[in-house]
Amino acid sequence: MRHRWELPVAAMVLSVCWWFVGTSHAADREKLLSEPGVYGTFAAFRIETDWGKLDQATRIANLTSFRGVVEQHREKLAIDSYLLRGLSDHADFMLRVHGTELKDTQQFLVDLQNSAFGRYLTSVVLLSGLTKKPNYVPGFPEQLKADLKGPSESGPYVMVLPIRKDTEWWSLSQEKRAAMMQEHTEAALPYQKTVKRKLYHSTGLDDVDFITYFETAKPEEFHALILALNKVKEARHNRRMGNSTLVGTVRSLDQLIEVLAQ
Amino acid sequence: MRHRWELPVAAMVLSVCWWFVGTSHAADREKLLSEPGVYGTFAAFRIETDWGKLDQATRIANLTSFRGVVEQHREKLAIDSYLLRGLSDHADFMLRVHGTELKDTQQFLVDLQNSAFGRYLTSVVLLSGLTKKPNYVPGFPEQLKADLKGPSESGPYVMVLPIRKDTEWWSLSQEKRAAMMQEHTEAALPYQKTVKRKLYHSTGLDDVDFITYFETAKPEEFHALILALNKVKEARHNRRMGNSTLVGTVRSLDQLIEVLAQ
Amino acid sequence: MRHRWELPVAAMVLSVCWWFVGTSHAADREKLLSEPGVYGTFAAFRIETDWGKLDQATRIANLTSFRGVVEQHREKLAIDSYLLRGLSDHADFMLRVHGTELKDTQQFLVDLQNSAFGRYLTSVVLLSGLTKKPNYVPGFPEQLKADLKGPSESGPYVMVLPIRKDTEWWSLSQEKRAAMMQEHTEAALPYQKTVKRKLYHSTGLDDVDFITYFETAKPEEFHALILALNKVKEARHNRRMGNSTLVGTVRSLDQLIEVLAQ
Amino acid sequence: MRHRWELPVAAMVLSVCWWFVGTSHAADREKLLSEPGVYGTFAAFRIETDWGKLDQATRIANLTSFRGVVEQHREKLAIDSYLLRGLSDHADFMLRVHGTELKDTQQFLVDLQNSAFGRYLTSVVLLSGLTKKPNYVPGFPEQLKADLKGPSESGPYVMVLPIRKDTEWWSLSQEKRAAMMQEHTEAALPYQKTVKRKLYHSTGLDDVDFITYFETAKPEEFHALILALNKVKEARHNRRMGNSTLVGTVRSLDQLIEVLAQ
Amino acid sequence: MRHRWELPVAAMVLSVCWWFVGTSHAADREKLLSEPGVYGTFAAFRIETDWGKLDQATRIANLTSFRGVVEQHREKLAIDSYLLRGLSDHADFMLRVHGTELKDTQQFLVDLQNSAFGRYLTSVVLLSGLTKKPNYVPGFPEQLKADLKGPSESGPYVMVLPIRKDTEWWSLSQEKRAAMMQEHTEAALPYQKTVKRKLYHSTGLDDVDFITYFETAKPEEFHALILALNKVKEARHNRRMGNSTLVGTVRSLDQLIEVLAQ
Incomplete structure (x- = not known):
């Protein structure tokens, strides 16, 4: 998958990224993904059809807000992303969020839905579970x-x-x-x-x-x-x-x- | 969570609060929450996606109507509020209402849905139950x-x-x-x-x-x-x-x- | 609940009522509600969210059409009305219609949905049953x-x-x-x-x-x-x-x- | 039910009817409705709420396209129509279509949905079955x-x-x-x-x-x-x-x- | 697929189509449709009612993008198309896609939904299965x-x-x-x-x-x-x-x- 954005836009997005990388401390992803006692939340979203009718500059601006929210919460959370469109019929993409406190996950998802991009999302699946030491x-x-x-x-x-x-x-x-x-x-x-x-x-x-x-x-x-x-x-x-x-x-x-x- | 409202708006909202605190008599919350024979209603709402597309001043004005309706009914009802967004997939927030008469609860919820904010709400869960002395x-x-x-x-x-x-x-x-x-x-x-x-x-x-x-x-x-x-x-x-x-x-x-x- | 309409509007509505009371013969409500062999239809409606965004004068004009349709069909039908909003989550109001012929009930509900008010209604529950002499x-x-x-x-x-x-x-x-x-x-x-x-x-x-x-x-x-x-x-x-x-x-x-x- | 259309419109509609009656050969309705080996399709539609907000002239023009499509397919199909509104809660009207080939029925329903009126329809029930000689x-x-x-x-x-x-x-x-x-x-x-x-x-x-x-x-x-x-x-x-x-x-x-x- | 965002869109789309017709090798359809170990995906779509309200020239332009996406992916995939409208009530058309890798199918369906035509589609059924040698x-x-x-x-x-x-x-x-x-x-x-x-x-x-x-x-x-x-x-x-x-x-x-x- 190659870069398809034109340079000024890509530069703008990268500078936003840089800003976040520069100011946040990444959560200990390895620990969150391997230890017991961690909450994992699966949030799948459908994107409103209105989204596809926006011009591309607006879409990119909105996606910048998406990236910003994710980067901002990486301080406490491990966040993985998945494309469901084309393989599932009821959602377009999914985020898997690992954290030690469910309220951090909630704050992330609230910030996401309150972002410019979030205005176009419907939450269709939201499941939370706990990692535990093996029972058997x-x-x-x-x-x-x-x-x-x-x-x-x-x-x-x-x-x-x-x-x-x-x-x-x-x-x-x-x-x-x-x-x-x-x-x-x-x-x-x-x-x-x-x-x-x-x-x-x-x-x-x-x-x-x-x-x-x-x-x-x-x-x-x-x-x-x-x-x-x-x-x-x-x-x-x-x-x-x-x-x-x-x-x-x-x-x-x-x-x-x-x-x-x- | 930091204060994100600009000062004049916050002041306006606070003055409205003050007005209600000054004119209503709060229901006996302690009794409503502990005694048998009280009706508890759980009302969960989804907020229309149009809401997110309003400018913030309009949103704040509408939320003032929300606050006004809640304060007005606190005379007879004990009303608790919950944020579901980010932890539930089918509703954004929930109100728990305790009262001695279901019709007071109905009047509150009707006034809420008739308020400026209520125009953006869909009622997705509405459950009512009665508190009783323990059976067993x-x-x-x-x-x-x-x-x-x-x-x-x-x-x-x-x-x-x-x-x-x-x-x-x-x-x-x-x-x-x-x-x-x-x-x-x-x-x-x-x-x-x-x-x-x-x-x-x-x-x-x-x-x-x-x-x-x-x-x-x-x-x-x-x-x-x-x-x-x-x-x-x-x-x-x-x-x-x-x-x-x-x-x-x-x-x-x-x-x-x-x-x-x- | 106090009168919230301004006087000229209330007067207009009342005059419409008067006109219907003056020209229609009410069905024998007592018989329809007590005898066997009568059809009872329960029609619950949800009001579109667009309704709440109309100005009040338009809403009142539309509700006048609602009242007109009900009054017009009272010649043959006994029609009772109920507010579900605030106590049920899937409908806003309900009508109970008693008549000796289901087609009269159908004509009433068709006229209601074809009225200016009906444009804002979705029929969410429609159940019909027959009153009978007790079986047992x-x-x-x-x-x-x-x-x-x-x-x-x-x-x-x-x-x-x-x-x-x-x-x-x-x-x-x-x-x-x-x-x-x-x-x-x-x-x-x-x-x-x-x-x-x-x-x-x-x-x-x-x-x-x-x-x-x-x-x-x-x-x-x-x-x-x-x-x-x-x-x-x-x-x-x-x-x-x-x-x-x-x-x-x-x-x-x-x-x-x-x-x-x- | 009295004629509520004004004369010029009614005349226009009637002339369209005449044209179709004049040029099409009706299917052998009696045979289609009585013989085994015939496909019967039940198609129930809900009309979009936007429909009710069109002015009447536009509605009548669109309904003329509805009539045209039905008349055109009567050459091969027996088509019956039913009003469900007011007696069913999930559909407004139903067509029953009998034909010897399901693809003729499909073509009729495709033409209907592609017509000016069809733009306002949602297909909510579509069931097809076969008439057979009695089994038992x-x-x-x-x-x-x-x-x-x-x-x-x-x-x-x-x-x-x-x-x-x-x-x-x-x-x-x-x-x-x-x-x-x-x-x-x-x-x-x-x-x-x-x-x-x-x-x-x-x-x-x-x-x-x-x-x-x-x-x-x-x-x-x-x-x-x-x-x-x-x-x-x-x-x-x-x-x-x-x-x-x-x-x-x-x-x-x-x-x-x-x-x-x- | 590189650089799609430049302004002379129509010209570019045409040239892309031409480019693919000129440079793609059709997938070995016969093998994909007969051999074991091939993934078959059934994707059924409903077309938004807004589609029917577009003028025909716009519809045809959008359908050109549909054709372009299908042709482009025929290099790796065998794609069959079906009209469901008029015989099924919950979808308008269906694509059956055979490929050796599910990610190729996903890319095709993502490109389809991102196309001008795709803006009007809702994915209502998406099922994938694997062809295998007979078990029994x-x-x-x-x-x-x-x-x-x-x-x-x-x-x-x-x-x-x-x-x-x-x-x-x-x-x-x-x-x-x-x-x-x-x-x-x-x-x-x-x-x-x-x-x-x-x-x-x-x-x-x-x-x-x-x-x-x-x-x-x-x-x-x-x-x-x-x-x-x-x-x-x-x-x-x-x-x-x-x-x-x-x-x-x-x-x-x-x-x-x-x-x-x-």
Whole structure:
């Protein structure tokens, strides 16, 4: 993806960036993305059709406000961006926000919606969950634990599947759930290398119990993984809601803004 | 959050406030929030996208009408305000209204929607319930009753979960329901201190049976509470509807208006 | 609620009223509201947000057309009006229309939507049912029959609950249904005085089987009535749809128009 | 309903009609409405609120395009029109189109939506089904077969109930289904004279299995018919979807256009 | 795609079109449409009502951008077009896109939505699946395998039925599923000649498990096929969602553009 902006505009945008880079301290992204006790929020937006009817200079000016808001909040938050348009039918783009306090995330999203760009956005999905230490892994066999430590390839494809458990699941004993989760984990193992996974616990924080996040370079491997997971006993306790799968591609903020500017 | 209004405007708004404080008698908020036999109404609104396209002076003038309507009705009603934007996807803010007569609440909400600000609002959730003396607590063991009297920390986070019971629940004997509610209460006890709860009975008054209201400073504690409640037998009689959880933060009317003015 | 219209406007509206009172013969309201074989239609409307942006003179002129259409059809129909705004989230007001021919009701609602005011209305709920002689009462014990004849207090609160029966209900024998309905009736009896009820049979005429209509001065009594009805066996055959309860207050046409004019 | 158009306009409309009557060959309506192997399409439309804000001359000009499109396609299709407004809450009018080729129906509906009037229409329901020889009647007793040949009264009321069968129904043997359909038919027989019925098979062609079409002068008879059908065993295999019943009145194209022109 | 923002837009667009016609190699359509391991995406769009209010010259100019985007991406993708309007109620047209990489499809759909025509489109359905080697056919009897190789007639009618399997299906053994699929295949065999079928596996890639695509010249044969398939045991594991069937006719891009230009 190459630079498509003319020089004066690009320069203006870059100078704004510079200003933010110069004054903010980036959150410890590595820690936010790997530690337990962090809130992850998935915010998917649809862009109003009016947006497409603005002239390009106005769109670029508005997108500058978008970039400004994101940069300003990077002090406390790790913010990832995704293009959903063309792979999902109910949203155009998604932000994944990691932070230690949900109110920081709220402030970021409020500032985004109050920005010049935000006037053209409708919030269509907003899910929050918590990263936690693995519930069941400590009781798994040592070999399985070791296998789970292998690296995973990332992007460019992203899939987010919100899952609600049925009421029976929660009434099962910890042992029964652990046994089922071991079977689940073993079924997923062959896809450990090609599909990167991250889990968020969201019971009470929204209308689902888990937000499952996936990245892969090979959607067919992700498809095979979900097929394999559908076949284990634990899957009978999953309820997925009607129109809930989000599919897209990982994009840097610059890349996302470039698509939205066109 | 810094003051972003210019001084003359802020002064104008303050003078309006003063006028209302000077002429209205506040409802007995403490009694409305603690006694049985009070109606609690949860009204969540989405703000039209046109709002964001108004100039700020017009927005502030309109918000003055919002403040005026709220102050005017504080004579009879206890009105709390919450910012949902950034934590819920289907509403921007919520009002919780306590009153002894539903028609006072209706008059307030009608006046709000007829105000200059109200022209930009869509009512997306409107749930009413009644506070009642505890149904099951009188039969609980003395120790449990005593434990329930401990204080709870409040805000800034708020969660509202409307719940409908299945038909089987209502056909159970009072004893069976009391036993299940005791188990429920014992499971909730560890979170008594960190999560504040309030219950509204709404069978017939809307499409749910209970409106459960929570405040906490630690969303992870609320998450753990709901997980614990999911595991007791009573939970099997709960039906939660698709997109019904409301999450936000407690905001004074001034704070809410400041966000909406930007 | 005080008169907020300026005198010349009020005079104009009153003179229009007078004209209609002078030229139309009112339907026999008493008969339409008490006899079997009458169609009752519940039409709830949402008012477009554009309406609130009209100047008041235009709103009043449009509301005059509303009043005119209602008065014109009172020759054949009994028309009651209700304010839902502030107590229901999906509609602003409701009309209940009783007539002996559904096509008269259709003509009224078509004329309403074709009127100057109707241009701002969206029809969000439209349910029709038939009043019938009681199905099960003739077989009830004499004492119960006598008790059912007591008077009921009316308004100002109105609740409309559409109900669909499950398929099993219809396959039960008449005796089994009669026994369950007797239990239902006995459970409702304590609320006979404080909650007024009216039943419409609507199988085939819309997507529900019954439209249950309630008026009360004490919503807490209505709440207790529905709780009591939830506990009888017949309730297990009820299916209520997601967002179907309508709650509001009885308003004369003049009172409703006054609210809408503001 | 009296003529409300002024003479020059009415004359213009009539002359357009004349032109079409003069140049097109009407489809063999009788055959299309009675033979098996014909496709029936039910298209219900909502008219945009902008329509009501046009001046009447523009509305009439646009409705002339509506009439033109209908007349033009009457060469191949039998087209019936219905007013739903005032009796259904999700559509304003409905067209029923019979033809031997679905692509002719598609061309008609495309031409309609591309017409000046079509710019104001939203297609809210579109169901297609096939008329077939009776599946079960050949095996019925002779007396029942004879009874089914009696005439039925038609309109002005029309009801369309789309029905989906459960998966169990389709796995039953032909004999079991035939026995249940005989019970169904016997239950319907008392309403043969007052309620006219027509059946369309639509499995695969849309999301339902059958489109059941009814006309009657007595909605209470139709109500009694559906109640009777709910009580037979076959009804346990019916699934009706949430908001699917369409109710209206039969109107000639001229009558429908007159209502829409006001 | 470089530098699109210069002012002589029309000239540039034409030159870009020319450039692509001159320099692109059409994707190997035959291979994309027949081989396993190819992604098929079904994108259905609704056209905004504003579109119909544009003058025809503007519509044609915008449609030129549509054609340009499609032609440009034919280098990597096989793109088929369908007219749904008049046969489906929730979309106006559909594109079926085959490619070896989902990101190429995303880029195409993003370019389409960013085009002048795309400003008037709402994406209402977006489903992606993967073509795979037959799962069960290798174990079928030789005669059945031979029969499956017969040719099928194509279009003009197209039907797309997304299907989700129930959780029980996935927990069955491979043998049990193979036996059921053999019964399914035998039931479908009589329609092999008149109904062309293609299967896409989409578990995880959207909210369904399979996208089933059909073409036929005889909708009544397709109806009979689906009826036959409903009767086999495998059908009991199918869940079809409310409003999911898409019906239309195959149209070349030129034919589709001609309809949209009117």
